[in-house]
Amino acid sequence: MMQNMDEQLKQMEQEEQELWFSSFTNETALALGLAVVKEARQNGKRITVDVTRAGQRLFLHAMEGTSVENEDWIRRKNNVSNYFGTSSWHTACRLRSEGLTMEEKHGLPVADYVGAGGAFPLIVRGEGQIGTVTVSGLPDQEDHDLLVSVLRRFLSQQ
Known part of the structure; x- marks a missing residue:
């Protein structure tokens, strides 16, 4: 199990x-957001997706069947990705492997930071992390995998 982790x-x-x-x-954000929505649709998934750069929300779409709670999950996942500079699922898995919570290890309140999959850092060569692309609505690993799969395809077409 540990080797797997x-x-x-x-x-x-x-x-x-x-x-x-x-x-x-901003056009990249629009195209990326739409690519995430398209992928979710094709897989019969219902999600909310957010693309934020430097604190400015450039794209938000909530599919039928999602709720305002998904936006709060996105806010908390974004905080994790921005704080640690990693995907929120990466941080969550690392903490789980250590048997610790974010609050225990880093003093970050659960009201604002959540150890859950779905936020991925937007990194630009020569600039570093400029924001996040985030999905909420699926189980942790699925939120993460959906983003990674879309990002791989999207970036291969750039």
């Missing part, structure tokens, strides 16, 4: 090193 953590580190943008504009 170690492999998963390594894989997530790899994703964060590979899934970088050469540039990122």
Whole structure:
């Protein structure tokens, strides 16, 4: 089990090193957000998706069957990704492997930070992390995998 977790953590580190943008504009945010919605639709999933750059929300779409709670999950996942500079699922898994909560290890309140999958850092070469792309509505791993799959395809077409 632990080996499996170690492999998963390594894989997530790899994703964060590979899934970088050469540039990122408001148009990029729109295209990325729509790509996430399209992928969810094709898989029969209902999600809320958010793309935020430097604190400004550039894209938000809530599919039928989602609720305002999904937006609060997004806010808390974004806080985690912005604080740690990793995907929220990466941080959640690392803490779980240590048997600790975010509050215990880092003093971060659960009202504002959640150890759950779904936020991924938007990293631009030469700039670093500029924001987040975030999904809420599926189980942790599925939120994360949906984003990674869309980011891989999206970036390969850039």
